[in-house]
Amino acid sequence: NAGVTQTPKFQVLKTGQSMTLQCAQDMNHEYMSWYRQDPGMGLRLIHYSVGAGITDQGEVPNGYNVSRSTTEDFPLRLLSAAPSQTSVYFCASRVTTGAYEQYFGPGTRLTVT
Amino acid sequence: EDQVTQSPEALRLQEGESSSLNCSYTVSGLRGLFWYRQDPGKGPEFLFTLYSAGEEKEKERLKATLTKKESFLHITAPKPEDSATYLCAVQASVTGNQFYFGTGTSLTVIP
Numbered sequence: 247n248a249g250v251t252q253t254p255k256f257q258v259l260k261t262g263q264s265m266t267l268q269c270a271q272d273m274n275h276e277y278m279s280w281y282r283q284d285p286g287m288g289l290r291l292i293h294y295s296v297g298a299g300i301t302d303q304g305e306v307p308n309g310y311n312v313s314r315s316t317t318e319d320f321p322l323r324l325l326s327a328a329p330s331q332t333s334v335y336f337c338a339s340r341v342t343t344g345a346y347e348q349y350f351g352p353g354t355r356l357t358v359t
Numbered sequence: 360e361d362q363v364t365q366s367p368e369a370l371r372l373q374e375g376e377s378s379s380l381n382c383s384y385t386v387s388g389l390r391g392l393f394w395y396r397q398d399p400g401k402g403p404e405f406l407f408t409l410y411s412a413g414e415e416k417e418k419e420r421l422k423a424t425l426t427k428k429e430s431f432l433h434i435t436a437p438k439p440e441d442s443a444t445y446l447c448a449v450q451a452s453v454t455g456n457q458f459y460f461g462t463g464t465s466l467t468v469i470p
Binding site: 250277279281286287288289290291294296302304305336338346347348349350351352353 | 363391393395400401402403404405408446448456457458460461462463
């Protein structure tokens with residue numbers, strides 16, 4: 247099992263550019279989520295999905311879009327990047343029902359200039 | 360509002376010097392409290408889940424405990440390889456699909 251994988255590992259964007267951060271998991275988890283991690287702020291939930299075709303907003307959804315067409319994949323799209331979106335992004339997955347831990351990917355470090 | 364506060368922000372210990380990290384939480388019905396370890400440049404790695412007050416979990420030199428308002432991560436006789444940031448997160452019953460994280464405690468163990 248590869249667990250949760252993310253690509254790319256590093257990315258530099260100019261303001262206004264768009265891009266997609268990829269996330270995949272091979273554990274057949276229904277629940278997948280995206281977080282951003284900023285110094286002094288902790289991990290903050292951007293969007294999450296409880297299954298294919300179902301997505302919902304988290305704490306900080308503005309500027310980000312998601313879709314979930316398969317159980318395995320949960321891409322995060324930045325439509326028009328802004329410097330405030332400079333951060334480290336983590337994807338996670340878990341079993342949907344009950345209180346179960348999330349498994350995190352290795353992260354994508356994004357810099358917007 | 361669901362909230363998680365961790366203290367201290369940073370902790371330096373001599374190898375073998377035991378201590379505790381604190382995670383205070385306010386949540387509308389606790390479904391689960393989670394501890395993670397995060398090494399620099401990596402994603403959080405799961406350590407423990409606690410479900411109800413009075414529960415304890417152990418793994419090697421780490422022991423997590425839970426009360427109705429806080430959780431402690433006790434580190435006994437730490438080694439340099441225990442150096443990392445330790446994160447606490449809660450899952451609330453009302454907002455069951457959302458998890459709230461603290462800002463973490465950065466632990467450095469000096470040989």
